[in-house]
Amino acid sequence: MTKIEGALSKKTGVTNVKVLFNASKVKAEFDDSAVSAEDLANVVTDLGYAVQSRKVKPL
Template identity: 65%
Template sequence: MNKIVLQLDELSCPSCLQKIQHALAKQAGVTNVKVLFNAAKVKADFDSDEISADKLADTVSNLGYDVQSVKVK
């Protein structure tokens, strides 16, 4: 299992948090999605055999959020 942290430009409302969590949680290979509203960060565990970090970042970008940085552990 890998861990990803996406730093976003900003989150403007609590419904943004739910929108991102839902979109990532339904991706194959993704578990433990947590969105930190005040820090504008998204953290998740993912199986790199099932989904790439780039695909996760693209999923968030396609929802209309500006991903500032991606860190994978």
């Protein structure tokens, strides 16, 4: 498990995380009543990675 996957998986409301390093993307399934996309982006930036966009698609 990567550092990003581990940190995001610990957030309340996150049910699934997959980091696609070749595409420079993170896919996360989460309950938006428990955590926001902005919260998840902050976790990634706190780890020292840049976040270029915050696209959220409903399942």
